[in-house]
């Protein structure tokens with residue numbers, strides 16, 4: 001069973017960037033096989049990982065809904081979806097990527113969520129690490145698409161408002177029936193440790209700060225990917241240390 005890392009945080013805090021950095025670090029340390037899951041309907045994790053066109057589960061579900069005749073006779077709809085999803089897993093050098101997207105057509109969203117949960121339950125058996133980039137906010141928790149995680153990485157900026165939002169994510173994860181073994185709070189774009197009294201109910205979750213990295217800004221401006229960062233980029237070395245600590249404590 002793979003080690004699941006799920007990213008959470010309010011909009012624009014750096015979830016996708018950190019997810020891509022984590023994938024790169026696990027790959028370069030040779031820790032095992034990796035599935036990167038882009039679970040944000042406005043997906044951009046695959047771009048951050050340097051992949052171009054992508055099949056999405058949303059499109060697959062739309063296609064099956066509008067062309068049910070494509071389901072081979074003798075195969076159940078669920079089995080057909082499962083089969084199609086396997087083929088939507090994109091293979092890159094050192095990791096695989098699965099993009100959820102979102103179905104455009106009408107239909108019950110809970111059905112889609114069920115499909116996704118079942119697919120994930122199967123896929124996590126095939127990889128050593130699963131890194132899930134989520135949409136901003138609390139939806140993925142309240143809809144329970146984040147149901148289990150070995151580590152819920154909460155990304156925040158250093159502001160009072162940001163830390164409050166991070167605290168709400170923690171509280172909701174506590175309230176709901178989600179199985180999260182460990183939480184790690186990362187303060188992004190902050191070049192020193194944050195004072196413990198500023199992070200309130202998240203004190204024991206604090207894993208470290210990730211400084212602003214001009215190299216990340218550069219690659220974003222140029223439309224390049226996290227894989228184009230130099231090996232000694234500040235963000236990579238800082239996050240590497242934070243991850244080491246997280247894995248040690250797990």
Ligand SMILES: Nc1ncnc2c1ncn2[C@@H]1O[C@H](COP(=O)(O)OP(=O)(O)OP(=O)(O)O)[C@@H](O)[C@H]1O
Pocket residue numbers: 009010011012013014015016017018040135136188189210211212213214216217220235
């Ligand atoms: N440590 C950093 N240093 C410099 N730039 C950063 C850093 N972290 C993130 N960024 C930049 O900030 C912007 C937002 O980051 P990102 O897209 O990762 O956030 P997000 O939380 O995934 O956003 P959304 O909620 O829209 O999905 C991007 O342009 C990214 O390149």
Ligand SMILES: [Mg+2]
Pocket residue numbers: 015016017040044133134
């Ligand atoms: Mg994002």
